[in-house]
Amino acid sequence: MTMSPPSPLIEALQQAVGAAHVLTEGDLSAYEHDWRRRARGRALAVVRPASAEQVAAVVRACVAHGATIVPQGGNTGLAVGSVPDETGTQVLLSLRRMDKVRAVDAANLTITVEAGCILQNLQGAAEAAGYLFPLSLAAEGSCTIGGNLATNAGGTQVVRYGNARELCLGLEVVTAQGEVWSGLTGLRKDNTGYDLRDLYIGSEGTLGIITAATLKLYPRPAAKLTAWAAVPSMQAAVDLLGLAHARLGAGLTGFEVMGQFALSLVDKHYPQLRVPLFKESPWCVLLENSDHESEAHARALFEQLLETALEGGCVTDAVVAENLTQAKGLWHIRESIPLAQAEEGLNIKHDISIPVSRIPAFVEETDALLAREIPGVRLVDFGHLGDGNLHYNVQAPEHGDAKAFLRDEEDRINTLVFDAVARHEGSISAEHGIGSLKAAKLPHYKSAVALGLMRGIKQALDPQGLMNPGRVLTTDSTGTGGNPR
Amino acid sequence: MTMSPPSPLIEALQQAVGAAHVLTEGDLSAYEHDWRRRARGRALAVVRPASAEQVAAVVRACVAHGATIVPQGGNTGLAVGSVPDETGTQVLLSLRRMDKVRAVDAANLTITVEAGCILQNLQGAAEAAGYLFPLSLAAEGSCTIGGNLATNAGGTQVVRYGNARELCLGLEVVTAQGEVWSGLTGLRKDNTGYDLRDLYIGSEGTLGIITAATLKLYPRPAAKLTAWAAVPSMQAAVDLLGLAHARLGAGLTGFEVMGQFALSLVDKHYPQLRVPLFKESPWCVLLENSDHESEAHARALFEQLLETALEGGCVTDAVVAENLTQAKGLWHIRESIPLAQAEEGLNIKHDISIPVSRIPAFVEETDALLAREIPGVRLVDFGHLGDGNLHYNVQAPEHGDAKAFLRDEEDRINTLVFDAVARHEGSISAEHGIGSLKAAKLPHYKSAVALGLMRGIKQALDPQGLMNPGRVLTTDSTGTGGNPR
Known part of the structure; x- marks a missing residue:
């Protein structure tokens, strides 16, 4: 086997991050196919920088050689946004080595972490410091906070704490020109110019690369209770939501709805999970109540709420988990719906x-x-x-x-x-983003004015079009990105 | 007195909004000097459109004639951001006629209002529907929600509800090209592209004109209690804040600190207000606890918190307001500090x-x-x-x-x-914005990378530089805007 000498771009990448962290051979499939295996591309190289400065050097190398860049965190996205296309010309920039917790500031209720930090580890670091980082979603064991921010991830606690966007105070970003914007502020209020933070959040790597973030921490609640309620209609579920908002205020930290057929699939494929109350009801609701006082207080409030709902007819039957194990069991049923769907x-x-x-x-x-x-x-x-x-x-x-x-x-x-x-004035992508999966659909459902503004911003911040092309906005060139199958 | 015929621009403006709503004569000083009377400019005309379409027509007229536009709401800003410069060439676009509440969606917990709606009227509309719109600040009787959003206003409830930005779900905006972006979504989750909403929020009218917004509503708390605590040091105040977060969670809706000299000015100029506890203490803190259960519950929680703080030494003395009148009195003392300063x-x-x-x-x-x-x-x-x-x-x-x-x-x-x-890694403008008052200072305290990104965005969205020039970003031309004295 003869080996051709590395190209000037590869050499520049090796110089940026060290040869050991520029992967061009062996099995790179974990980087090249997406989570749901709807797309499989081929990278020119997988580059694994260890610092914002190295990320910046990688970007500058790509700019110099006109190579496009696909940033990747845990590669758990559901919209085909973080795998290379099939041309073999794109540089896959993995943030996974940048996984440090840089600082916890307890009195300021903030934590600063690098983009490659796994969400679960971030949750754990917050917990170890005595606080809560509330972002929680199914992929939390493998997704990274950088990916969560790049896609503005949602999850199960949004009703109380908002999306990833609402949990972020500051960012460190490498721009499409390979400069580092050090915007890692821990401030709750900062009105000194345009909101660059929220522009990068949710831009899916098309405007720059998030390398670190300062995030909000919350006090840990004294108790967390979970209930499961059968409701006679979707309207009843909406009524129950209104009642729960009024009674629990910010204590309402979860409110999930599940249709009878969805639950029947869980029951069919995982009978050991023992799905409650679904057989006689078209919909079930899972409610979570977080309380800063005590479990007894939480339970009393929760039971009052459910009694009122039973009397008012928006709930026909309900159970409150007796302990943490039961609560986890109820959440596990909810989280098993996608798995049961796959089994089906x-x-x-x-x-x-x-x-x-x-x-x-x-x-x-x-x-x-x-x-x-x-x-x-x-x-x-x-x-x-x-x-x-x-x-x-x-x-x-x-x-x-x-x-x-x-x-x-x-x-x-x-x-x-x-x-x-x-x-119904809704959105075709609530929490998963556009990626390349929905990029072609977007122009049909987003106003031309909004798309024009987005294109103007893209052109201003990434005039060469090197950052994750074909994601969010379609390109006119052949770089369609990811080629969903 | 002879009258010269109106210029083509004035004619176009009259056509856009009707001659009665293009003011060029008489006393326009209310539009031309700022709230604190630090700047007094002269407008070519004051234009008062009644709809987004009329705003768009005004902008198109200005684009056609190369005139710059200064948008204005209640003109209560503190950073000289909404008055014309002294050239007499700028069009002052007042949003005050656009003051309608367009819709309340109770089940979705949203309200849609026009930009010129006075904040207090918006609060009132929310209350009339049985909900809370929590933005609250000293100028609420005259400021408009459009101005609040354009400057990302803060106020006294941010510790719980965030700034104006966090309270906004959707916007209607007239772009610098005179197009209407209809982004009035009431969605909590919408990941379909770049966050245009948050880019316009806080951009102080330099990228486009906010004409309406869809905002979050909250359930009204069952009780709201206010306490006043003497604390021995600023560190003790910070410790008390941490304790209050832990004990009250989201129930903590206000946490204000006041130095002894600030309170002594209130005591000197308004002795009838009877400032409590300040004579023996370097700092006092005002705390507010909102409770979704009952006043008795709120009071018990609040008293436990203060007892713990007294035992721990971070509070030396404290009073809890017995009723709403007393609570208002305590807030009134806090709000009288700027007035007492002016008296001094x-x-x-x-x-x-x-x-x-x-x-x-x-x-x-x-x-x-x-x-x-x-x-x-x-x-x-x-x-x-x-x-x-x-x-x-x-x-x-x-x-x-x-x-x-x-x-x-x-x-x-x-x-x-x-x-x-x-x-100390802080911000030179927490909640008032940059306007023209701090535009020259900003480059000294904001990174060159951030400023470069901001200039790129400004150039992309307002290439002719017609929108509120000299605000936020300085201009190279003579349009320094407002000329603060």
Whole structure:
């Protein structure tokens, strides 16, 4: 086997981060295919810098050689936003080596961490200091905070604490020119110019690379209780949400809704989980109450709430977890819905949001529309009702060829669902982002004025178009990025 | 008196909004000087559109004639950001006629209002619907929500609810090209591209004109209690804040600190207000506890907190307001500090933020520095300690010529304070913004990389430089805007 000498770009990358951290050979598939294996690309090289300065040097090398850059954290994204395309020309920039907790400032309630820090480790560092970092989502064992910020991740605690955006006070970013913007402020108030922080958050690596962040910490609640309630309709679930807001205030830290068919899949594939109350009810709700006083106080408040809801008719039956094990068991049922869906077979995932007030009408109309248009369709409805965020998923009909169904119907189903979302003033991507998966759809559902402003910003901050091309905004060149299958 | 025919621009403006709403004569001083009367300019015309479409038509007329635009809400800003310069060439665009509440969506906990709605009227509309809109600040009787958003206003409830930014879900904006971006979403989660909302919020009218907003509502608490505590040091105040966070969680809705000299001015000029506990204590703290359960519950929690603080030594004495009248009285003392300062004579205002953990060191060092550098200086320290935001104001020496003092020392004092802020990783403008008052200072305290990104964005969204020139970013041309005196 003969080896060709490394290209000038590879040499420059090696100089930037050390030869050991420029991977060009061996099995790079973990970097090259996405979490759901919908796309598989090929990187020119996988580069693993250890500091913001090294990231900046990598970017400058890419600028000098006109190479495009795909930043990657834990590579757990669901919108095909962090894998290279198939050209073999893109530099995959992995932030995973930048995983340090730089500082905890207890009196300021902040923590400063590097982008590659795994979310679970960040949660753990906060807990070790006696505080709570509330961002929590299914992939927390492998996703990184940099990826969470780049995609403005949501999860299960948004009803109280907001998305990743709301938890971030400051950023360190490497710009598309390879400069370091040191914006790691721990300030709650800072009105000195344009909000660069929130521009980078959610920009999916297309404007620059987040290398570190200063994040909010919260006091740990004294008690956390979980309840499971059967509700007679989606409207009843919305009514229960309003009641819970009024009674619990900021104590309401979780409010999930789950449709009967979604829960029946969990029951079918994981009978040992013993799904409660779903057989007689079209919807179940999981509520979480965090309390700064005591468990007894939390329990009393929670039981009063559920009694009022039972009397008022928006709940037909309910259980409150007796202990932490039971609470975890209830959450585990909720989190097992996507797994049960996968066991059941191929399916189409949606991640939509609608104003909470319009969700009952949206679900009723769209369920009927799909039933009419797609014979045998099975709807797996669940999601973060507290945030108006539904994972309105579609399972292939029970006894058909699921692969053929997806091939023939996926695009039409997406259009039916997204058009319904648009009619109800919703969003086609609530928490997963656009990536390359939805980049072509976006122009149909985002106003031309907004897209024009976005393109202007992209052009201003990344005039060469080297940062994660084809994500969020489509490119006119061939760089379509990720090529979703 | 002969009248010259209107210029083509005036004619175009009259066509856009109707001749009755283009003011060119009479007393326009209310539009032309700023709240603190530090600047007085002259407008070519004051234009008062009634809809986003009319605002867009005004902007297009100005674009066609190369006229610059100064948007204005209630004109209560403290950074000279919304009055015309002295050239007589700028169009003053007042949003005051756009003052409608467009919609309340109770189940979605949102309200949609036009930019010119007075903050107090917005609070009232929320209350009438049974909800809370928590933004609250001294100027709420005259400031508009559009101005609040354009400057990302803060106020007294930020420790719980965040700044104006955190309370906003969607915007309607007229761009610098005179297009309407309809981004009035009521969604809690929407990851479909760059965060245009937060870019316009806090951009002080330099990127476009906010014409309406969809804002978050909160359930109204069942009870709100206010306490006043004497604390032996700023460090003790910080310790009390940490304890209050831990015990009250999100129930802590206000945490203000006030220095002894600041309170002595209130006592001197408004003895009828009867300032409690300040004579034996260097600092007092005002705490507010909002409770979703009951007043009895709130009182029990609050008293436990203060007992613990008394035992631990971070509080030396405390009173809890017995009723709403007493609570309002305590807040009124806090809000009277700026008025008492004005009664005392000329002074220099600062609006800084520092990480909460560093505030004790900042205050100790900077007090000593100023005492050393400026003989006879009197420091009026107070502010929103819960957000790390101090109004670290400087009163002229007691028996000198205050006017001469300001003329000779203001710039040096600002530099001393801002340099100290920078050493402690703080911000020179926490909640008031930059306007033209601090535009020249900003380059000294903001990184060149950040300023470069800001200039790139300004150039992308307002390439002709017509939107509120000289605010936030200085211009190279003569348009210095507002000419602060």
